[in-house]
Amino acid sequence: MDGQDRRVLGSSFGSAAGAYAEHRPHYARAAVQWALQYAPGPRVLDLGAGTGKLTATLLELGMNVVAVEPDPAMLTELRRAFPDVHALSGSAEAIPLQDDSVDAVVAGNAMHWFHMDTAGPEIARVLAPTGILAGLWNVMDDRVDWVDGLAQISGSAAIGPRDTPDSWRIETADLHLPRSVAAQFGSPEQAEFPHGQRRTADSLVATLATRAGMLVMPEQQRQATLGRIRTYLATRSETADEEFTLPMLTCVLRVRRISR
Incomplete structure (x- = not known):
């Protein structure tokens, strides 16, 4: 993805902020616990926080959360849902926090939008010594037959890179930390945790409609x-009637700060 494509796709979510808040899933609790396992304290920055899907799980775990989000519409939804959370306008490339001010930086379905040449030094700046940087992604489990069929019929705009387990492992195998800060972090670790979301055919369609590739697509297409x-969901016995559980994984990429 070149810089222009990243800007267009990454800035598309505000147009669907309400639908994103309604339909996107939260994150598996065990995955968030693993992400924060070695954090030296409870201060957590939810970076690129969107409407607060990851913020919700962090709060359930008793973390002291500050949320940073660049899109005004997404930030409005976050503040509405979590009025007691310290939520700031900002980005991974310009984090509005002081040096050494958080014990962990986490990003839910957001790290792939960061310009790491700039964001890497900013993240390192705000992280306390031995702090954790972790990206979390909710992906569909295409090892399940009907989910694999859904991925095939949907196309890459709806279910693309990082949206299934194999593609996620490949796309996130390297954090791509810039050379200027890479020596300050240990080796990246990956882990995957079972997850699921209760959906109907209509609400799953609504969820897929909030993907960036769908949001920027010409309306007719x-x-x-x-x-x-x-049509596909209507033909499958698993999804044609009533509610069903969408099989998912919350996948985590974790790296620990080891020096200044």
Whole structure:
């Protein structure tokens, strides 16, 4: 993905902030616990926090959370949902926090949008010694037959890189920390945790419609893609009637700060 594509896709979510808040899943509690396992304290920065999907799990775990989000519409949704959270306008490339001010920096389905040449030094700056940087992604478990079929019919705009376990492992195998800070961190670790989201066919379509590739798609093409997905879900016994559980994994990439 080149810089222009990243800017266009990464800035698309504000147009669907309400739908994102309603339909995107939270994160598996065990995954967040693993991400923070070695954090030296409870101060956690949710970076690129969106509408607060990861913030919710952090709060359940008793973390002292500050959320930073660049999109005004997404930030409004976050503040509405979590009025007691310290939520700031900012980005991974310009974090509005002091040096050594957090014990962990986490990003939910967001790290792939960061310009790490700039964001890497900023993250290192705000992290306390031995602090944790972790990216978390909710991915669909395409080892399940009907989910694999859904991935095939949906196309890469709806289910793309990092959206299934194998593609996630490949896409996130390297944090791509810039040389200027790479020596300050240990080796990246990956882990995957079972997860699921209760959906209906309509609400799963609504969820997929909030993917960046779908949001920037020309309307006629977007409706055609969503129509194919609806038709597919109507033909599968697992999804045609009532609610079902969408099989997922919360996948985590974790790296520990080891020096100044």
